[in-house]
Structures are given as structure tokens and as C-alpha cells.
Amino acid sequence: MERSKRVMWLVLLLIFVLIAGGCGTSSAEKDAKGTITIGLNNWPENIAVSNMWKILLEEKGYKVELSAMEKSPVWAGIAKGDLDIAPEVWLPQTDEPLYNEYKDQLELHEAWYEGTALGLVVPAYMDINSIEDLDKLGINTIVGIDPGASMMKLTKKLIKEYGLNYELIESSEPAMMSELTKAYKEKKPVVVTLWSPHWAFSEFDLKYLKDPKKIFGDQENIYFMTRKEFGKDYPEVLKWMNKWHMDDQSLGQLMATINKTNSPEEGAKQWIKENRNLTNQWFE
Structure with missing residues (x-):
């Protein structure tokens, strides 16, 4: 009887050790993925997609920080390597001056929205x-x-x-x-x-208002940019983000949900929950 009790306690102890060890490994793996800083300016679509990506990347085990500032400091932060990702670059015209100033100090990636x-x-x-x-x-x-x-x-x-x-x-x-x-x-x-x-x-x-002189130019696309070497440091993140694409309907729904909830994070969480079929495509 005593022997059976000892065996039972040893089995329970072994199970506890295995569970604790597994949890420890999971936490270490999560910490090992590192911290990603997203720089954003105060435009609704920028706030929306930045919070969306924060949640999606945290689900994959990354720690994500959002750093809000005006547009020019975002570009300077990416160029200096103080920021990792900036989700909104309008080209070929709107952000052309900033792009020409910093293009050799950053990396421009795929367009995720077309026809602005x-x-x-x-x-x-x-x-x-x-x-x-x-x-x-x-x-x-x-x-x-x-x-x-x-x-x-x-x-x-x-x-x-x-x-x-x-x-x-x-x-x-x-x-x-x-x-x-x-x-x-x-x-x-x-x-x-x-x-x-x-x-x-x-x-x-x-x-x-019609712009006969075309000062504002024609329709543009929205790209995302990263600091130099980001793709080397976080190859899977760059792979995922290069598959990212949204249109008027999906982006409009995301912004509208955030506007209704009055919380970028909660609105983004709700939208993600309702649009897993779309977001899952970016991680295939």
C-alpha cells in the first residue's frame, strides 16, 4: 500500500515537472522572439492597421510596442533604426519628399492598399x-x-x-x-x-473638389517600410507582412469598428475575430 502511494506521488511529481518545464520553455521561446516597435502617426487607417498588427504579432509570440508621433519623426526613426516598422507610405507622390530624403536608410516593401x-x-x-x-x-x-x-x-x-x-x-x-x-x-x-x-x-x-492642375496627383498606393536589416532579424514577420493586402471594404470595416468601440485595441481585436479568413491568408 505504502509502495503504491509512493509510486503515485512520484508519477504526480513527474507530471508537474513536465508541465512546469513545458511552460518554462514556452515562455522562453516567446521572450526569444523579441520586441518589435511600430511607428505610427495620427491617421485613422494608420492607427487601425498598427493595432491590428500589434495583436496579430503578439498572437505569434512577439512583444509589440506602438510609438505614436508625427509623420516626419516616423521616417527619421525608421532611418535611424529606432523604429522597426512603419505601416503607411503613400507613393508615388504624397510621401515622395520624405522617401527621397531617407530612401537609402530604410527598406520599402509591398503595397498593402491600392488606389488612394x-x-x-x-x-x-x-x-x-x-x-x-x-x-x-x-x-x-x-x-x-x-x-x-x-x-x-x-x-x-x-x-x-x-x-x-x-x-x-x-x-x-x-x-x-x-x-x-x-x-x-x-x-x-x-x-x-x-x-x-x-x-x-x-x-x-x-x-x-476637382483639381484641374493635379497638385494632389493621381491615385496612389500605400506601402509599408522597415528599418535596414529588419528582414534579416525578423524574416517570418517580413514574409507575413508582404502577404498583407486590404481593400476599401476590409479597411473601412476595421476603421468603423474601431470608431464604434472608441478603442483601437478592442476594435482591432473584434475585427480580427470577425475576419480570420482574411488574416489567416497572410500567415500561410
């Missing part, structure tokens, strides 16, 4: 369709975003090229959206700098 748009946007109730008609509005301000954004530089160029008597107001994406929302509710005239993809187009009836 950007320009001056007004509510559909406004009786104006072209940038050339802006001086007929009776207002003299364009509400912009953060001063370091390439779009702001293009807008300054646009004001000069069209000879507009307008002031470009520097603010941020949330501040710009606040001004648009307020004016829209009161049916007042307002002109903002905006881009697609953006959740605003699903919330409001908006329109781009």
Missing part, C-alpha cells in the same frame, strides 16, 4: 465642385492636419498655384474632424484636407 485619394473635401450640400471656385465661398480658411504631413505641403503649394486667398490652418486629424463635424451639423461651409481611406466618408456625405 487625397485632396480638398467639402460637404455635398455645398454648391461648389472645383478648387478653382473656392474664392466664391465667402470663407478664407482650409482646415488642415499636422504641419509635418506631406499633404499640408501639397496644400500650401495648391494655394499658391491656384492663387487662392486662403489660410491653411495647422491642427491635427482629430481637430480637423471636429471642425468638419461641427460645420456639417450646422450645414455651414467648410473646406478640409482629407484622404481615402477614411471613416469620414461613411459617416458624412462628402465630395472631393
Whole structure:
């Protein structure tokens, strides 16, 4: 009887050791995968996909940190190697100045979104369709975003090229959206700098003003970039991200879910749960 008890206790002890050892190995393997830092600026689609990738990579055993800043510091951080990934590069025109400045110090990868748009946007109730008609509005301000954004530089160029008597107001994406929302509710005239993809187009009836001089250029694609040697340090992550592709529907749903939950992380988690068929394709 005593011998049977001893055998039973030895078996239980062996099981405990095996479980503890397995857990220890799993934790060590997880820690061994390292920390990845994603640099993002305050654009809705940038926040959305950065949180999406944070969750997806953490599921694969990586530790992921998000570092929020304006666009120019993101490029500088990637070039210096202080950041690992930046998910949003608009080319061939919008981010061309930054790309030309830093292209030898970073690595540009696959396009994950095709067919963007950007320009001056007004509510559909406004009786104006072209940038050339802006001086007929009776207002003299364009509400912009953060001063370091390439779009702001293009807008300054646009004001000069069209000879507009307008002031470009520097603010941020949330501040710009606040001004648009307020004016829209009161049916007042307002002109903002905006881009697609953006959740605003699903919330409001908006329109781009025609740009005959094509200051904002034609449609572009969105790429992601990494620091030098990132692919060498994290080959499987780069492989996964090069398979990443989203369209208006998938990206729009992701941004809308985040907007409804009022939490980038929770919204991204919910969207991932509902779109495993899509995200699983990136890891095949």
C-alpha cells in the first residue's frame, strides 16, 4: 500500500515537472522572439492597421510596442533604426519628399492598399465642385492636419498655384474632424484636407473638389517600410507582412469598428475575430 502511494506521488511529481518545464520553455521561446516597435502617426487607417498588427504579432509570440508621433519623426526613426516598422507610405507622390530624403536608410516593401485619394473635401450640400471656385465661398480658411504631413505641403503649394486667398490652418486629424463635424451639423461651409481611406466618408456625405492642375496627383498606393536589416532579424514577420493586402471594404470595416468601440485595441481585436479568413491568408 505504502509502495503504491509512493509510486503515485512520484508519477504526480513527474507530471508537474513536465508541465512546469513545458511552460518554462514556452515562455522562453516567446521572450526569444523579441520586441518589435511600430511607428505610427495620427491617421485613422494608420492607427487601425498598427493595432491590428500589434495583436496579430503578439498572437505569434512577439512583444509589440506602438510609438505614436508625427509623420516626419516616423521616417527619421525608421532611418535611424529606432523604429522597426512603419505601416503607411503613400507613393508615388504624397510621401515622395520624405522617401527621397531617407530612401537609402530604410527598406520599402509591398503595397498593402491600392488606389488612394487625397485632396480638398467639402460637404455635398455645398454648391461648389472645383478648387478653382473656392474664392466664391465667402470663407478664407482650409482646415488642415499636422504641419509635418506631406499633404499640408501639397496644400500650401495648391494655394499658391491656384492663387487662392486662403489660410491653411495647422491642427491635427482629430481637430480637423471636429471642425468638419461641427460645420456639417450646422450645414455651414467648410473646406478640409482629407484622404481615402477614411471613416469620414461613411459617416458624412462628402465630395472631393476637382483639381484641374493635379497638385494632389493621381491615385496612389500605400506601402509599408522597415528599418535596414529588419528582414534579416525578423524574416517570418517580413514574409507575413508582404502577404498583407486590404481593400476599401476590409479597411473601412476595421476603421468603423474601431470608431464604434472608441478603442483601437478592442476594435482591432473584434475585427480580427470577425475576419480570420482574411488574416489567416497572410500567415500561410
